[in-house]
Amino acid sequence: SQTQLRPCVLRCGASGFAVDYWGHSSCVGAVFLTHAHSDHLCGLDGEWAPNGRTVFCSAITKALVLRKFPALAKRADVKIVALSQGTPTVVRLPDRSSGTLKNSKALLATLLPVSDYEKQTDTLLTVTALDAGHCPGSVSFLFEGDCGRVFHTGDWRREDWCGKGGLLGYGDGEKHGIGEDKPGIREQSDRKSYQCTTLPRCLTTRPIDLLLLDNTYGDEAYAFPSRKDAAATIVDLIRNKYPAHDIFVGIDSLGKEPLLARIARAIGEPIRVTPERHESVVCAWDAAVGAMEGAFGGGDGLLGDEDEDEDEDEDED
Numbered sequence: 001s002q003t004q005l006r007p008c009v010l011r012c013g014a015s016g017f018a019v020d021y022w023g024h025s026s027c028v029g030a031v032f033l034t035h036a037h038s039d040h041l042c043g044l045d046g047e048w049a050p051n052g053r054t055v056f057c058s059a060i061t062k063a064l065v066l067r068k069f070p071a072l073a074k075r076a077d078v079k080i081v082a083l084s085q086g087t088p089t090v091v092r093l094p095d096r097s098s099g100t101l102k103n104s105k106a107l108l109a110t111l112l113p114v115s116d117y118e119k120q121t122d123t124l125l126t127v128t129a130l131d132a133g134h135c136p137g138s139v140s141f142l143f144e145g146d147c148g149r150v151f152h153t154g155d156w157r158r159e160d161w162c163g164k165g166g167l168l169g170y171g172d173g174e175k176h177g178i179g180e181d182k183p184g185i186r187e188q189s190d191r192k193s194y195q196c197t198t199l200p201r202c203l204t205t206r207p208i209d210l211l212l213l214d215n216t217y218g219d220e221a222y223a224f225p226s227r228k229d230a231a232a233t234i235v236d237l238i239r240n241k242y243p244a245h246d247i248f249v250g251i252d253s254l255g256k257e258p259l260l261a262r263i264a265r266a267i268g269e270p271i272r273v274t275p276e277r278h279e280s281v282v283c284a285w286d287a288a289v290g291a292m293e294g295a296f297g298g299g300d301g302l303l304g305d306e307d308e309d310e311d312e313d314e315d316e317d
């Protein structure tokens with residue numbers, strides 16, 4: 001069975017937006033997807049009806065979603081936009097005050113160029129995607145606009161923000177080779193990785209009006225070790241307790257890749273994964289490389305102005 005997520009739909013001016021919610025709501029002008037785990041995709045498939053909603057997510061998540069639902073890539077009415085992480089982006093939410101799109105031409109024009117700000121009656125929303133540290137492509141969203149300042153964490157695990165480890169957390173500082181740590185290096189790495197990393201400035205410049213928090217394990221009964229300590233325990237079991245056994249590591253279809261890499265480095269052997277898992281990792285890697293290359297392509301932080309002249313010509317017809 002899958003985790004049942006509570007629908008997240010927020011009003012914003014004459015429109016609204018949803019996070020990880022694929023149901024029908026008359027006020028929703030866009031959907032923001034935090035990551036590609038299946039419990040966050042319930043309701044999305046190749047036949048999903050967007051009804052004017054653009055989907056925003058990370059480049060990795062976009063690639064994984066289109067791999068899972070290839071029919072979406074072939075449909076003209078579906079638009080999935082990859083957001084750059086850490087960069088504020090202004091998007092336009094179609095006017096939903098009447099419960100439907102007032103301008104049908106806005107179906108695939110949710111993103112607004114700077115020159116048209118004063119011409120639009122729709123709602124502007126600034127969104128900043130931040131690495132959530134949960135799985136490849138996972139992001140948290142900071143929304144700023146008529147809805148106030150809203151931070152939606154999604155599923156996240158930023159141990160580096162609270163002094164419990166690095167971003168990946170599975171012994172990221174170990175770069176000196178396979179096998180046992182060299183004397184003195186592990187202690188130095190521990191001290192460095194357990195320092196608090198400064199929170200992103202966008203979260204601290206002004207108060208947050210609404211915090212939507214991942215509280216899956218928000219109970220004192222849950223006391224998990226850090227990722228680094230958990231990885232060390234697993235490696236110790238493999239090396240010392242079951243050295244002559246085949247070891248099966250139980251993981252989801254997406255995530256824990258750094259843990260597998262940590263184990264492989266420690267034992268000096270490759271980790272075998274299913275073809276499906278391998279293809280997903282390659283897909284995520286290619287998307288990450290493409291996003292990094294695209295980040296140096298320039299632009300003014302606002303997307304979607306490349307087709308504006310064409311859209312205006314169509315309106316005149």
